[in-house]
Amino acid sequence: MFKLLLIEDDTTLFHEIKDRLAQWSYDVYGINDFSTVLQEFTAIKPDLVIIDIQLPKFDGFHWCRMIRAHSNIPIIFLSSRDHPTDMVMSMQLGADDYIQKPFHFDVLIAKVQAILRRVYNYSTNTIELKTWCGATVDYERNTVINDKGAIELTKNELYILKLLIEQKNKIVTREELINGLWDDKRFISDNTLTVNVNRLRKSLDELDLGRFIETKVGQGYMAVEEANAYD
Incomplete structure (x- = not known):
């Protein structure tokens, strides 16, 4: 219950x-x-x-x-x-x-x-653990862990990260992210999504991973592998 x-x-x-x-x-x-x-x-x-x-x-x-x-x-x-x-x-x-x-x-x-x-029921339709840029992302526990430590993400942060790393090195549009995050989109602005992505990056910065979430101006966002990322 x-x-x-x-x-x-x-x-x-x-x-x-x-x-x-x-x-x-x-x-x-x-x-x-x-x-x-x-x-x-x-x-x-x-x-x-x-x-x-x-x-x-x-x-x-x-x-x-x-x-x-x-x-x-x-x-x-x-x-x-x-x-x-x-x-x-x-x-x-x-x-x-x-x-x-x-x-x-x-x-x-x-x-x-x-x-x-x-x-x-997050883990019923997904792989519970995902490896990305040397870190382990646990969808069930909402955590990201690497050799620098561990962080806990909010539901929105985890959803954004999951969508990006499941399509790593590909652009995920802003519309796709907004549609997945919020059922009622009447008053949801691009700025609201930007705030959520920036919060995700700030959380990931604790593990030196924020730089691997790239902004594609006018399109959306992309998670890259460490080998493809730039400082």
Whole structure:
């Protein structure tokens, strides 16, 4: 049974969502104190977080940053606000999806199921380990390891890296990456993808691997082997 953390201060909506998700055998937890969200998240250890943007004390963006500093767990934002910048901000912070209120419960459930399937069944359709530029990429554990150390990637970072190294020395278009990363692409800009790729490079720089992700201007990105890379 998957554990979901629902960070929603509207009590009525919280119980409606909880009851609907419970029908699909999800174990749903709430927050007791909205000033200690990170502590409760750490104690619960959920498999997925659903978080409202407008919350007491600090907004959902703040808690997304805090969670992302500690975990690559999938995150879905809920919001009654309809400004495109909210969606862009959520994606740039590493959220997996954004749902605007009011929403149909079937849509929420479908998105939860799709994300859980994509994240936690990752190894069912792929080789679990991949070797690239002398490093081992573990798709199941979201890690990259070489003789310089080990790093843990977020879900988005791992997806981008996986797509690039599975087609190494070939250009993967920006459109292909965006289509794979986000189900709702209405407000996703090229800049949002650029931010995610730059975060991946920054993570890989800890292992001296960031330079092997090349930008192909006007086209997309390409992962190269060490022998083909340049400083």
